[in-house]
Amino acid sequence: MTEIVFATGNPGKAREVAMMFADMDVCVKTLNEAGIEAEIVENGSTFMENACIKAETIARYTDKIVLADDSGLVIDYLNGEPGIYSARYMGEDTSYDIKNRNILDRMEDVPDDQRSARFVCAMAAVMPDGEVIKTEGVMEGRIGHEIAGKNGFGYDPIFFLPEFEQSSAQITPEEKNEVSHRGKALRLMQEELRKRIRG
Numbered sequence: 001m002t003e004i005v006f007a008t009g010n011p012g013k014a015r016e017v018a019m020m021f022a023d024m025d026v027c028v029k030t031l032n033e034a035g036i037e038a039e040i041v042e043n044g045s046t047f048m049e050n051a052c053i054k055a056e057t058i059a060r061y062t063d064k065i066v067l068a069d070d071s072g073l074v075i076d077y078l079n080g081e082p083g084i085y086s087a088r089y090m091g092e093d094t095s096y097d098i099k100n101r102n103i104l105d106r107m108e109d110v111p112d113d114q115r116s117a118r119f120v121c122a123m124a125a126v127m128p129d130g131e132v133i134k135t136e137g138v139m140e141g142r143i144g145h146e147i148a149g150k151n152g153f154g155y156d157p158i159f160f161l162p163e164f165e166q167s168s169a170q171i172t173p174e175e176k177n178e179v180s181h182r183g184k185a186l187r188l189m190q191e192e193l194r195k196r197i198r199g
Contacts, residue, residue, distance in 0.1 A: 002026045002197050004125075005034045007058040007068035012153040013182070017067070020177060020186045026197065028067075036061045047071060047084055047122035048134060059126040065197075067189070071121035071181060073155045075143060077107060077114050086155070100147050100158045107143055115142040119159065119168075121181035123189050133192045137184025141168070152176065 004026050006017055011030070018028045031037070040057045044050040047070040054068035072086030082089035082099075090099050107115060119139040126132055144160035149169025156169035161179070164171050168180070177183040 002065065004028050004065045004067050005036065005058060005062055006030055007040070007054045007066060010153075013069070016173070016177065016180075016182055017186060019173065020183065020190065024190065024194070024197070026193075031058065034062065034064070042070070042084075044070075044084070047120050048124070048136065050084060051122040051124040052132065052134070055124040055126045055132070059130075063128050065128065065193070066126045067123065068125075069121055069123045069182065069185065071119060073117060073119055073159065075103070075107075075115075075117040077110055077116075077143075078103070096154055096157075097147070100155060103143065103155075104146070104158060110143075112142060115144075115160075117141060117143050117159065119155075119181040121185040123182075123185040125189060125193065127196065133189065135185045135188035135192065137181040137186070137188065139168070139179055139181040139184070 006014055006028050008014055008030055014030045021028055036058060038057055038061055040054050042050045042053060044053055050070035051068050055066045059066045072083055074080050074083055121137045123135045124132060141159050141161045144158050144167055147157045148167045149157050151173060152169030157167050159168045161168055168176060
């Protein structure tokens with residue numbers, strides 16, 4: 001079985017990744033599970049730059065495949081906010097309830113046709129031989145008018161998916177993996193890893 005170290009401390013992300021890799025002979029471990037402690041300075045200017053920084057930093061500590069992603073919410077009406085600062089928006093320790101409420105308040109009177117937004121996920125994998133593989137996925141939608149749903153995490157409860165007529169926190173995890181930015185980026189990454197992992 002091939003071990004993949006996923007450079008995250010976010011258990012929600014880790015669950016999604018493990019689900020997506022369930023049909024491959026791999027074991028996905030978080031940084032905690034792999035026993036790796038490292039300071040990662042995310043100073044890139046794009047999601048992909050930050051994903052590569054994370055993967056390449058952790059690759060210095062292990063000879064396993066290292067997978068990293070950087071993802072976030074891009075809201076057109078707010079000039080791309082929160083963007084690459086999605087996790088640190090309004091401060092690192094600020095709850096998503098507060099972040100989501102702030103966004104809804106700022107967009108209170110904005111009509112639906114101006115509420116367009118997307119989740120972006122950039123993914124990078126560093127192979128043991130140093131090769132870097134990059135993939136990206138996007139999920140289009142719009143900012144809803146209320147906080148709704150318990151299935152997701154982060155900004156999911158305010159991200160409305162017109163095709164489901166629900167927020168991305170209201171659809172099932174299986175439905176979300178089919179359409180999500182991370183699901184799309186992961187499927188592309190899986191295709192690349194299948195070419196390189198035997199067994």
